[in-house]
Amino acid sequence: MTYRALALLPLPALIAAAPAMSPDLAKVQAHLSAVQSMTATFSQTDRNGKTLNGTLSLKRPGKVRFQYEKGVPILVVADGNSLWFLDYSVKQKQRLPIKNGPLGVLLDPSKDISGFAKMIPTADPSILSVEVFDRKHPEYGRINLIFEKSAAAPAGLMLRGWVALDAQNNRTTIRLSGQRFNVPISDGTFRFNDPSPSGPRK
Incomplete structure (x- = not known):
């Protein structure tokens, strides 16, 4: 897809008999459970170093909009x-079902991440890296969510972005800034014009 829109790779289904959740993963779960909405600006960089900017609006459950900068004819939206x-x-x-995409981690407040996510060690104790990867389906690729410890953010964590690798190891990096949590967002934010010649407005 043009611009590799946010590298939204399929997510694995929950794995039965998941191991006990680590303390850091429990912190991530607590953060995700505490966030009902979020707005931010984003910067997307692909494997060739091309960077695009835009704004993010997220409302749980199930709604997100990545509005690219003016002149970029791409929109990613979950309704x-x-x-x-x-x-x-x-x-x-x-079209993809939300539950099969990695944004399901961010959009579903009831999702238990322990079955398909693990912590990745970092050199900075203030940074938490969470890898989402299904060993049974390597073709889905993988995604690392990056959090920074912050007393001002829900459950003490700030989502800073993510890095996605597809099955061909093509990397896409998303960086977030100006995050605002649990702010009012109209449902109309997630409507869009169907680009098909006779497509209706959604």
């Missing part, structure tokens, strides 16, 4: 039921 990749330059769209 509560499906995740949509919209390319207005070629009038195409692609």
